[in-house]
Amino acid sequence: MRDIETSNDGQLDEPLGRVSIISYGSGHMLNDITSSCWFTYLLVFLTDVGLSPGLEVKASGLFQTLYFIIHLCSDAAIVMLSGQLADGFTTIFVGELMDRFGHFKLWHAGGSILVAISFSSVFGSCVPCKLMGTNSSTLETVGYSTFATIFNVGWAVTQVAHMSMVNCMSSNPTSRVSLVSCRNAFTMVANLSLYGIALLIFTILQSVNVMFQYRWIAYVSISIGSCFVVIFLVGTKEPGSIRHCVDKSLSRISWTYWFKKVLYYQVALVYTLTRLVTNVSQAFLAFYVINDLEMSQSSKALVPAIIYICSLIVSVILQETRWSSWRLKLYFSAGAVLWILSGLGIVFLPSRMHNLMYAISIIIGAANALMTVTSISMEGVLVGEDLNGCAFVYGSLSFVDKVSCGVVLYILESYQGSTEIRSNLGTAFGYSITRLGLGLVPAVCSLLSSIVAYTMDLPDPDTRRRPLVEPLLV
Numbered sequence: 001m002r003d004i005e006t007s008n009d010g011q012l013d014e015p016l017g018r019v020s021i022i023s024y025g026s027g028h029m030l031n032d033i034t035s036s037c038w039f040t041y042l043l044v045f046l047t048d049v050g051l052s053p054g055l056e057v058k059a060s061g062l063f064q065t066l067y068f069i070i071h072l073c074s075d076a077a078i079v080m081l082s083g084q085l086a087d088g089f090t091t092i093f094v095g096e097l098m099d100r101f102g103h104f105k106l107w108h109a110g111g112s113i114l115v116a117i118s119f120s121s122v123f124g125s126c127v128p129c130k131l132m133g134t135n136s137s138t139l140e141t142v143g144y145s146t147f148a149t150i151f152n153v154g155w156a157v158t159q160v161a162h163m164s165m166v167n168c169m170s171s172n173p174t175s176r177v178s179l180v181s182c183r184n185a186f187t188m189v190a191n192l193s194l195y196g197i198a199l200l201i202f203t204i205l206q207s208v209n210v211m212f213q214y215r216w217i218a219y220v221s222i223s224i225g226s227c228f229v230v231i232f233l234v235g236t237k238e239p240g241s242i243r244h245c246v247d248k249s250l251s252r253i254s255w256t257y258w259f260k261k262v263l264y265y266q267v268a269l270v271y272t273l274t275r276l277v278t279n280v281s282q283a284f285l286a287f288y289v290i291n292d293l294e295m296s297q298s299s300k301a302l303v304p305a306i307i308y309i310c311s312l313i314v315s316v317i318l319q320e321t322r323w324s325s326w327r328l329k330l331y332f333s334a335g336a337v338l339w340i341l342s343g344l345g346i347v348f349l350p351s352r353m354h355n356l357m358y359a360i361s362i363i364i365g366a367a368n369a370l371m372t373v374t375s376i377s378m379e380g381v382l383v384g385e386d387l388n389g390c391a392f393v394y395g396s397l398s399f400v401d402k403v404s405c406g407v408v409l410y411i412l413e414s415y416q417g418s419t420e421i422r423s424n425l426g427t428a429f430g431y432s433i434t435r436l437g438l439g440l441v442p443a444v445c446s447l448l449s450s451i452v453a454y455t456m457d458l459p460d461p462d463t464r465r466r467p468l469v470e471p472l473l474v
Helices: 002-013 018-048 062-071 075-101 104-122 127-132 137-169 173-204 210-235 255-259 262-292 299-318 325-348 356-383 387-417 419-429 433-455
Strands: none
Touching: 018 075, 018 104, 018 137, 018 173, 018 210, 018 262, 075 104, 075 137, 075 387, 104 137, 104 210, 127 137, 137 173, 137 356, 137 387, 173 210, 173 299, 173 356, 255 387, 262 299, 262 325, 262 356, 262 387, 262 433, 299 356, 325 356, 325 433, 356 387, 356 433, 387 433
16 A cells, blocks of 8 residues: 555656646636636626716715715626625635545536526526516626526636646645646636637628627627637546545644734735726726727737737746746746836826737736746645645635635725726826826735735745655544
């Protein structure tokens, strides 16, 4: 029995082949392409079909502004917030269940089915309205919020299962980062695919109604993503079937074990701030290039495309890097510095020099890749060989990420929903809310995350591979 375990451990130390890495990376394609559509087009779609984008509230002074933020309950923002909250809370419970029972591929398949079934309804007609024979705003909000919740529950299940497999597939630090980097590369492909699909459908079906256009965007996105899910399920081995990492006879790590580690909170901060950088910038980019820089309509697709292409290139390059703890921190800090410089450029860039935005987009793309790959890899270093707690780590950190992103985007969208608040802040600071939100929020988050990363006592991945001295599961 000892010889078998040693053999398995030796296999885990061996670098993974490119086929295994590519097969794993494709498993999040459905999540990525639907997530990109969720953040980019959801609010636009819901507004077009009749849900209110925001309430106009008289606001003057700090108290009234806070009152506005708390009580602004636009129908469209409620749908997005309900989905984000469902996503966040699901990650906690699903992470615990995966730590108990394993079977990552089974969870992944189940979550993917929920995503595929519900996503077309998120961007479709109001199902409860059809059943009840009414088109009330309240019923529409409830209907879209319900399918948004189902979609995000499935999305969270798939995400946690996919992320948790990294540490169980290999103990080789370079292979682990390669898995993360490959997944990030497929994320860039998914985003580019979505913009290509949207451009094609908006061009071909420009004469039909908006709901029909978005429904076809959802259908095509689901079809493409599902094909990659099949590739993942066929080409990736179930970790629990070849290793003791999910052996039911060993003891499971409790939640309190992680709460006692300072590194857990540091990694959580770095990961959450990184997600805020990418999500906030994605949500406000189209508004910025059109309204603030007064660029052509095609820039809404061209600027994000440049960002994702640069991120894809950097992600591929990172796969060939041999990683250590100081390199993770160095590369992450480099990405943060690039985003800080980009944020300052966004704030001060005059509209007459809007072509410089293409150069800034290249820097943003590189910064996003550096920060995303290394922050997720820090999660892998945090987990190390404590494999039976990895799902909880990824789930809990995703919970903080989803809830914080939902709240921040809700507040920023609430500001954009009020003409008077936009006017007051624009007069006070001399810049639009869109410019400040896109430029300052990611830059501040990058600065804070780089400070936290610098203070980490991050173990070297190469020195963490040591014999286990106690069982992991009960």
